[in-house]
Amino acid sequence: MIALLKRFGFSECFHAVALTEIARQFRRLAGLALCVICAPFLSAGPALHPLMWDTMEKTYLAKMGETSSEMAFVVTNRSEREVVILRIEPSCGCTIAIPPKHPWRLAPGENGALQLKINFADRYGELIKTVAIDSTAGGQTLVMRVMIPETPTLDGKARLRNVQVALADPQAVFRGECAQCHAAPATGKLGEPLFRAACAICHVSDHRAPMIPDLAQPRKTQDAALWRAIIANGRFGTLMPAFSNTQRGPLTDAQIDSLVSYVLKRFPGEPAQP
Numbered sequence: 594m595i596a597l598l599k600r601f602g603f604s605e606c607f608h609a610v611a612l613t614e615i616a617r618q619f620r621r622l623a624g625l626a627l628c629v630i631c632a633p634f635l636s637a638g639p640a641l642h643p644l645m646w647d648t649m650e651k652t653y654l655a656k657m658g659e660t661s662s663e664m665a666f667v668v669t670n671r672s673e674r675e676v677v678i679l680r681i682e683p684s685c686g687c688t689i690a691i692p693p694k695h696p697w698r699l700a701p702g703e704n705g706a707l708q709l710k711i712n713f714a715d716r717y718g719e720l721i722k723t724v725a726i727d728s729t730a731g732g733q734t735l736v737m738r739v740m741i742p743e744t745p746t747l748d749g750k751a752r753l754r755n756v757q758v759a760l761a762d763p764q765a766v767f768r769g770e771c772a773q774c775h776a777a778p779a780t781g782k783l784g785e786p787l788f789r790a791a792c793a794i795c796h797v798s799d800h801r802a803p804m805i806p807d808l809a810q811p812r813k814t815q816d817a818a819l820w821r822a823i824i825a826n827g828r829f830g831t832l833m834p835a836f837s838n839t840q841r842g843p844l845t846d847a848q849i850d851s852l853v854s855y856v857l858k859r860f861p862g863e864p865a866q867p
């Protein structure tokens with residue numbers, strides 16, 4: 594009898610376990626079915642835009658002295674309908690967008706590349722620009738990130754020592770270890786790249802000493818001969834060195850001519866707008 598009861602109790606117990614197990618399995622199955630039914634609806638959200646770009650964000654590592662670059666974003670129409678790209682709007686005048694055609698129609702499955710030219714002259718550090726894309730399928734935003742090497746930085750002690758050396762002889766910047774930063778980068782360059790290599794180190798640097806004038810300040814006269822004289826011969830008694838070969842500087846006459854025509858365009862009497 595006891596044995597019977599025990600067996601009964603056991604089987605009851607087993608029965609209960611089996612039921613809860615079935616209930617659990619059923620709930621799991623129901624959950625699974627729900628997932629299968631819902632999945633297409635859930636993923637049809639904003640993640641699946643009909644226009645698929647190879648990536649929404651690109652980074653370009655600029656080399657020292659580089660002032661512009663080109664990037665391309667490749668787009669594919671993954672929908673069943675034609676999509677027309679109506680507007681492409683870069684966030685600044687420094688970027689030019691060149692679509693393959695206008696209006697840019699993409700048939701189902703068709704792809705194409707959007708070329709972007711970005712100008713970053715006189716910019717340092719990290720530059721982030723966006724391009725707004727407006728199409729019949731809605732808006733999207735592409736991001737361009739450009740990393741521009743900064744001019745080399747010096748600690749306060751080194752700067753003070755260098756200034757002292759230059760006060761004794763302004764032409765010292767073109768000799769010995771000073772030359773690796775102040776003369777060598779100018780070799781073989783003309784115009785804007787030459788300005789960036791030879792002049793920006795003092796005149797555009799964020800860390801420049803207070804006695805160094807901002808060349809973008811408004812100037813009363815636009816005198817090519819004056820620019821040429823200052824660049825070639827320096828300013829006697831100041832830290833502005835003489836750049837001309839004939840003054841033991843690093844620049845040829847042709848390089849100085851190219852600088853003069855660049856600075857006349859670049860600093861035309863108004864402060865340069867960033």
Ligand code: HEC
Pocket residue numbers: 744745746747752754755756758759765766770771772773774775794795798799800801802805832
């Ligand atoms: C590692 C690169 C480097 C070397 C080497 C170097 N300089 Fe410079 N120099 C700079 C930079 C960058 C600036 C702009 C100011 C700044 O960022 O500290 C500068 C600015 C200056 C200035 C303008 C004053 C100022 O502080 O803004 C003078 C003058 C100068 N340097 C002289 C010299 C002399 C002389 C030597 C050699 C004894 C020398 N430099 C070596 C990078 C260098």
Ligand code: HEC
Pocket residue numbers: 766775788791792793794795796804805806808820823824828831832833834836852856
């Ligand atoms: C070693 C640092 C240094 C470098 C490199 C340098 N300059 Fe200068 N520059 C100076 C200083 C300092 C002055 C201020 C002189 C003064 O007090 O009159 C100056 C003044 C000038 C002035 C006169 C501006 C004014 O409003 O009075 C011009 C123009 C000029 N520099 C152009 C250039 C050009 C172009 C280059 C590149 C070829 C260059 N500088 C490179 C330090 C430098």
